[in-house]
Amino acid sequence: MSLTNDYIKQRLTDKFGEAVSQVEETFGMLNFTVPKDLNLKVMQFLYDDEELQFRFLTDLTAVHYPDRKGEELAVVYHLYNFAQRVRLRMKVYTSVEDPRVFTATRLFESANWMERETYDFFGVNFVGHPNLKRILNVDEMDYFPMRKEFPLEDQSRIDKDDEMFGRGGHIGI
Amino acid sequence: MARPVQYNTKVKTVEIPEGYSGEGFFATSFDKAIGLARKNSIWPLPFATSCCGIEFMATMASTYDLARFGAERMAFTPRQCDLLMVMGTISKKMGPVLRQVYLQMAEPRWVIAVGACASSGGVFDTYSVLQGIDQIIPVDVYVPGCPPRPEAIIDGFMRIQDLIGQESLRRRHSEKYKELLNSYGIQ
Secondary structure, X not given: OOOOHHHHXXXXXXXXXXXXXXXXXXXXXXXXXXXXXXXXXXXXXXXXXXXXXXXXXXXXXXXXXXXOOOOOEEEEEEEEEOOOOEEEEEEEEEOOOOOEEEOOOOOOOOHHHHHHHHHHHHOOXXXXXXXXXXXXXXXXXXOOOOOOOOOOOOOOOOOOOHHHHOOOOOOOO | OOOOOOOOOOOOOOOOOOOEEEOOEEEOOHHHHHHHHHHOOOOEEEEEOOHHHHHHHHHHOOOOXXXXXXXXXOOOOHHHOOEEEEEOOOEOOOHHHHHHHHHHOOOOXXXXXXXXXXXXXXXXXXXXXXXXXXXXXXXXXXXXXXXXXXXXXXXXXXXXXXXXXXXXOOHHHOHHHHHHHHHOOOO
8 A cells, every 4th residue: 555645635634624725746745734833733643643654854944935924934844754655745834023833852853953953044933942042053143044134145244345246236137 | 236326415405594604603693593493394283174175185295295395294283383274164153163273372373374265255255154264363374266276375385484484583572463463352
């Protein structure tokens, strides 16, 4: 018996109903969105179910959509079923003013560092995380560099001519 | 038949510094004698983080052979070294480490920034990269290039030698030098 995307979708809608939204398939991989309060419940269900068995958290990251009012930050979970070799992608949206999302560290140990990284770059506040502090950037950093409102370039630079770097000059795009 | 022993006849000696010589003695200033000794026996500390470090390996190897300039002895402890050679991108998180290494070196100490990244951040104009190591430690010589060829590194090294040979013994005690260090928040 192989685990198909249609079957996973069926099981999710049976269990959570309308809460599972934006279900789509990209490049053969199932995508869906759940409300942020339900993220742990859905993952627990996917983990525990004898047929689904999504017991590995491949990746956890975030995306910033500055134009989506009230749901600017998307936290993305990539889950994997080792036995059937099936992947899926689960998204949770939260507003940038109140970026609180429940931590997945109780369910997956690997979420620990990935949530720290997501906090470091996007400022997602994972409620219940045992050690939520910066992991890659300097501790003194006072902003979240991957949010779109912050330019990529180092703002402390004093000796770089923007024009020579193709920015701000007349060549610009 | 004589054995084919080859003697190294191309021994190069450094020039005698300016001074006063007579029968059985030679007098010169401490500055010159000590400068001569220092500049021809530099102990470099390679602080290599990326591709400039690979060029430095070529510089140390037999083709280019930095040892010809008296810098035979690489040491990997800052306490014994005279010359900090910073080669490669220094991220902001690496900054305090580099500064600590510099602080652990004993006076007199010199710093050479090899390559665009160490000198100015290079192409990495981004939030995580230090825009030139001269933001945290004083630098004596900058070597341009991305990465610089071994010849360029040797040229930079020879400029450091010139600086060392000409340096006054009083420089490290001068007010101006203390001011320089204070501007970096050292001491």
